[in-house]
Amino acid sequence: MAWFKRDNTELDPSGEKRVRTEGLWEKCEQCNHVIWKKDLDANLSVCPKCDRHFRIDAEARLNLLFDDAKYHLFDDRLYSTDPLRFTDTKAYSDRLRKTQESTGISDAIVNASGTIDGRPVIISAMEYSFIGGSMGAVVGEVITRAIERGAAERKPVIVISASGGARMMEGAVSLMQMAKISAALARLDDAGVPYISVLTDPTTGGVTASYAMLGDLNIAEPGALIGFAGPRVIEQTIRQKLPEGFQRSEFLLEHGMLDAVVHRKNMKSYISRALSFMQPSN
Amino acid sequence: MDSPSKQQQNLKSLEKQIEHLETLAGDNKVALDQLHQLHEKVNALRMQVHSGMSAWQRTELARHAQRPYTLDYIDRIFTDWSEIHGDRAYGDDPAIICGMAKFHDEEVLIIGHQKARDTKQKVYRNFGMPNPEGYRKALRTMHMAQKFGRPILTFVDTPGAYPGLGAEERGQAEAIARNLREMARMEVPIIATITGEGGSGGALAIAVADRVLMMENSVYSVISPEGCASIMWRDATKKEVAAQALKITARDLKELKMIDDVVPEPEGGAHNDHDKAAAYLAESLTKHLAELRGKSISELKNTRYEKFRKMGQFFTER
Numbered sequence: 001m002a003w004f005k006r007d008n009t010e011l012d013p014s015g016e017k018r019v020r021t022e023g024l025w026e027k028c029e030q031c032n033h034v035i036w037k038k039d040l041d042a043n044l045s046v047c048p049k050c051d052r053h054f055r056i057d058a059e060a061r062l063n064l065l066f067d068d069a070k071y072h073l074f075d076d077r078l079y080s081t082d083p084l085r086f087t088d089t090k091a092y093s094d095r096l097r098k099t100q101e102s103t104g105i106s107d108a109i110v111n112a113s114g115t116i117d118g119r120p121v122i123i124s125a126m127e128y129s130f131i132g133g134s135m136g137a138v139v140g141e142v143i144t145r146a147i148e149r150g151a152a153e154r155k156p157v158i159v160i161s162a163s164g165g166a167r168m169m170e171g172a173v174s175l176m177q178m179a180k181i182s183a184a185l186a187r188l189d190d191a192g193v194p195y196i197s198v199l200t201d202p203t204t205g206g207v208t209a210s211y212a213m214l215g216d217l218n219i220a221e222p223g224a225l226i227g228f229a230g231p232r233v234i235e236q237t238i239r240q241k242l243p244e245g246f247q248r249s250e251f252l253l254e255h256g257m258l259d260a261v262v263h264r265k266n267m268k269s270y271i272s273r274a275l276s277f278m279q280p281s282n
Numbered sequence: 283m284d285s286p287s288k289q290q291q292n293l294k295s296l297e298k299q300i301e302h303l304e305t306l307a308g309d310n311k312v313a314l315d316q317l318h319q320l321h322e323k324v325n326a327l328r329m330q331v332h333s334g335m336s337a338w339q340r341t342e343l344a345r346h347a348q349r350p351y352t353l354d355y356i357d358r359i360f361t362d363w364s365e366i367h368g369d370r371a372y373g374d375d376p377a378i379i380c381g382m383a384k385f386h387d388e389e390v391l392i393i394g395h396q397k398a399r400d401t402k403q404k405v406y407r408n409f410g411m412p413n414p415e416g417y418r419k420a421l422r423t424m425h426m427a428q429k430f431g432r433p434i435l436t437f438v439d440t441p442g443a444y445p446g447l448g449a450e451e452r453g454q455a456e457a458i459a460r461n462l463r464e465m466a467r468m469e470v471p472i473i474a475t476i477t478g479e480g481g482s483g484g485a486l487a488i489a490v491a492d493r494v495l496m497m498e499n500s501v502y503s504v505i506s507p508e509g510c511a512s513i514m515w516r517d518a519t520k521k522e523v524a525a526q527a528l529k530i531t532a533r534d535l536k537e538l539k540m541i542d543d544v545v546p547e548p549e550g551g552a553h554n555d556h557d558k559a560a561a562y563l564a565e566s567l568t569k570h571l572a573e574l575r576g577k578s579i580s581e582l583k584n585t586r587y588e589k590f591r592k593m594g595q596f597f598t599e600r
Contacts, residue, residue, distance in 0.1 A: 083538060083596035084529050088514035137596040144591070166482075166504045168514060171528045172540050173594040175482060175504040179490045180590045182459065183466035187587070190467065206504070208455035209443075209483040214463055228455035228483070229445030237445050247450060257453045 028052055030223075044264045053221045053264055055201055058110040058125035061160050065123060065268050071114030075145050078138045079106050083173050092169040095131065103130050107138035108163070111146045113155070117272040119279070122150045125160040128202075133163035135207055136170035140177025143211065147184040147195075156194035156275050161212040164230075165205020178210035185214050194278040196271055199226050199249070199258070217274055219260045220249040221267070226258075289331045297324055328549070335499075337525035337534070341507060343499040344478045348553035350560065351410075352379060352394030352437040355477065358560035359567070360385055360392065366423050368415075372452060375416030377408045377444070378488070380423040385435070386568065391427035393420045393488050394437030397478070410479075411444035414457035417487050421461050424468060433471040433571060436488045441506065443484030458487040465490035466590065467583060471574035473567060475545065476500040476532075477552075492586050493570045494540075496532035497563070498547040502540070503530040540593060543570070 027034050031050035040047070044064065045054040056064075063069040079100075086092040100106060108130035113122050124146040126133045143159060150157035166174040188195055197215030199208075201224035209228055212218070220226060227247040235242055245251050252258045262270045300320050307313040335343075343349070356363050360383035368374040379396045382389065397410035420436075427434050443454055465472060465488075474491035480502030496502060505513075507525035512518040529535065532544045545566045552559035574582065 077600045078597045079600060081596045081598055083594070084527065086527055088524075088527070137594050141595060141597060168505055168510055168528075170594075170596070171504050172502055172530070172535055173538065173596055175486055175502075176540055176590065176594045178483065179462055179466070179486060180593060182462035183490070183587050183590050186463045186467040189463070206483050209458040209487075210462055211459070213453075213456040213459040227450050228443065228458070229450065233445045234447060234450065238447055242447070246447070255451050255453070257456060 026054075046264050051222065051263070053201065053223055055128055055162065057129060058105075058127040058160075058162075061125045061200075062110065062112050062114075062123060064264070065116060065158070065271065066112070066114035067116065067118065071112040071123070073110065073112050074149075075111045075142045077106060078142055080136055080138050080170070082169075083137065084169065084171050086169040086171070088169075095169070099130050103127060105130065107136070107142070108133045109139045109142045111142055113149075116268060116275065119156070119272070119275055120153075121156045121158060121275070122146050122153075123158045123160065126162045126207075128162040131167065133161075133207075134165065134167035134174070135163060135177055136167035136174045137177065139167075140174070140180050143181050144184045147181070147188050150193055150195075151184075151188045151191045154191070154193055156196065156279065157188060158196045158198060158271065159211055159215075160198040160200060161203040161207050162200045163203060163205070163207040165207055175206065178206050181211045182214065185211060189216075194275060196274060198267070198271075200224050202226070204228070204230055213257075215259075216278065217259045218257075219262050219267075219270065220252070220258050221264055222249055222261050224249045226252055293324055293328050293331065297321075300324065336522065337501070337528070337531050338507060338522040340499050340531050341479075341501050341525055343551045343553070344501045346551065346553045347399060349478055350552050350556045351397045351439060352392075352477070353396060354556050355437060355560050355563060356381075356383060356392060356394075358557060359564045360390070361387075363392070366426075367419070369418035369422060371415070371418060373413075373415045375408075375413050375419060376406055377410055377412040377440070378416030378420055380419055382432075385571070389430075389432050391423055391432050391434045392437070393423065393434065394477075395440040395485075395488075397439060408444060410440045411442060412440065412484060413444050413446070413449045414452045414454050417443075417457040417461050420488050421457075421464055424465070428468055428470050431470060433473070433574070434468070434491075435567065435571075436472065436474045436491065438474060438476045438480050438485045438489050438502075439478035439500075440481045440484050441479055442481035443487065458483050461487040462490055466586065469579045469583065471571065471577070471582060472586075473570050473574070475563065475567070476502050476541075477563075481506065490586075490590065492574050492582060492589070493542045495543045495545050495566055495570070496535065496541050497545050497552060497559070498532055499551050500532060501525075501530040502532075502535055503528050538594070 028047040030052040033049040045056045082093045108127045110125050124143050197218045199220040203226045249261045253261050362384040365381040380393045383392050395410045398404045398407040472491035473493045474489035476496040507521040511520040511524040535541045548555040548558035
């Protein structure tokens with residue numbers, strides 16, 4: 001028996017030695033600053049050091065914009081029927097069910113009505129954590145209903161996008177949602193009712209190539225990835241590295257593709273100001 | 283298994299042999315009867331080959347190098363073609379062609395993706411992948427057609443809108459988006475035909491129409507089978523499976539009520555006989571245009587709205 005062999009097995013190296021800090025701190029991916037979660041929340045999920053805007057969910061968006069964080073949800077019971085019976089490595093129907101359980105919503109979109117500085121508005125907010133905020137039959141229908149309701153009640157419509165684009169698992173059905181929503185926006189435009197598109201990180205593909213770019217005003221949060229094709233696809237096509245900051249909000253602003261880049265803390269006042277330009281005061 | 287075009291070649295040579303035997307058979311009734319039966323067998327086999335074609339095989343036909351392109355159809359279906367160039371803002375995009383033409387002596391506007399066959403021309407046409415200028419040119423010519431009350435006929439055949447650096451800088455997404463909205467309220471009849479590849483938003487940007495037709499062997503999809511395979515299966519070789527799963531063929535999309543009509547192609551596919559393919563397409567365009575002609579502007583716009591409004595309503599409300 002070797003003299004250095006431990007005969008006492010009480011010490012367990014896999015045991016917990018550290019104090020649990022998960023969930024208390026968050027690291028900013030941009031400046032590597034470590035932020036206390038409560039500070040981050042108090043700062044609207046924006047890094048206090050470098051102003052990087054973290055992704056936030058649809059509910060947080062509604063709370064941020066509506067007066068006193070009060071609103072009514074509508075069209076929240078629509079469920080996809082899996083038109084293609086799509087199965088890749090997993091069945092799409094299973095994917096849907098699991099995501100519905102984990103997010104507590106029926107699809108990647110939430111419709112709500114309420115007021116912004118006393119002015120009645122309709123907000124349709126996308127939920128990125130629901131299959132990448134992808135747009136299928138349900139997202140298309142729910143946004144269209146928000147637009148039609150806006151036209152009927154003459155309430156401004158605000159769509160907050162956060163999406164990787166069309167939902168592949170619904171094939172051409174999701175493609176046609178682009179046409180459907182755009183057609184509804186044509187009617188809203190004809191009716192003279194305001195439509196503001198808010199683009200957040202990320203907004204790409206078929207969502208950018210339809211309603212996200214059709215606002216009377218298209219405004220974005222700082223640093224959001226916004227584009228038609230994804231950066232990887234472009235790199236593969238042109239076979240070179242993309243320049244720094246390509247397809248970020250500031251890049252689009254510089255190229256004349258956005259009307260404004262607005263900090264999260266100023267978003268409500270910017271929208272409110274725009275609506276007072278667009279609608280007569282009561 | 284042989285590819286469908288190989289199978290078709292085999293069938294053709296069989297048919298030739300039968301014909302040859304027929305001349306040899308002369309007046310021999312029994313031999314002629316047997317030959318007739320053989321003929322029918324060959325026809326049945328051809329149907330089988332054709333209807334049994336997989337979604338991937340149709341994709342290959344839709345991309346066939348000898349498939350008729352927009353200019354091939356224009357040559358055969360229309361007269362007095364005069365091209366209109368440029369978006370009056372940045373440049374002219376050769377991947378989309380626009381122009382005035384006459385269809386049965388009536389003025390129409392034609393818009394179509396344009397592919398090419400030799401390398402130099404392919405580069406010039408950017409493989410049929412438009413930049414924003416192409417979509418903007420299309421829209422401005424559509425507005426001209428609207429002003430003068432001329433119907434718009436579009437021909438869709440693109441792998442997709444070009445995913446390049448300049449295209450992004452100049453607002454590819456905005457150009458497509460605007461076309462979708464403006465086509466939805468255009469005050470003249472629009473007929474879109476998917477002639478080859480209907481590649482996602484880049485196809486839809488000239489296909490929001492009163493009638494959407496698909497050539498029998500064309501495909502229309504939100505993403506290419508290769509792209510879908512590499513994302514969903516993380517394996518680009520799964521393209522056949524992806525093609526099947528995406529439901530991209532004319533027949534599938536007719537069933538899903540995404541399109542209005544399927545235009546037949548000559549035996550074995552449009553590449554075998556451009557004249558015949560064009561004749562079938564002209565016949566279908568004539569029929570649909572006549573149906574749209576009688577409608578008032580408001581009726582036209584309302585039916586177009588309802589058509590897309592009701593499309594793809596695959597959800598339940600609980």
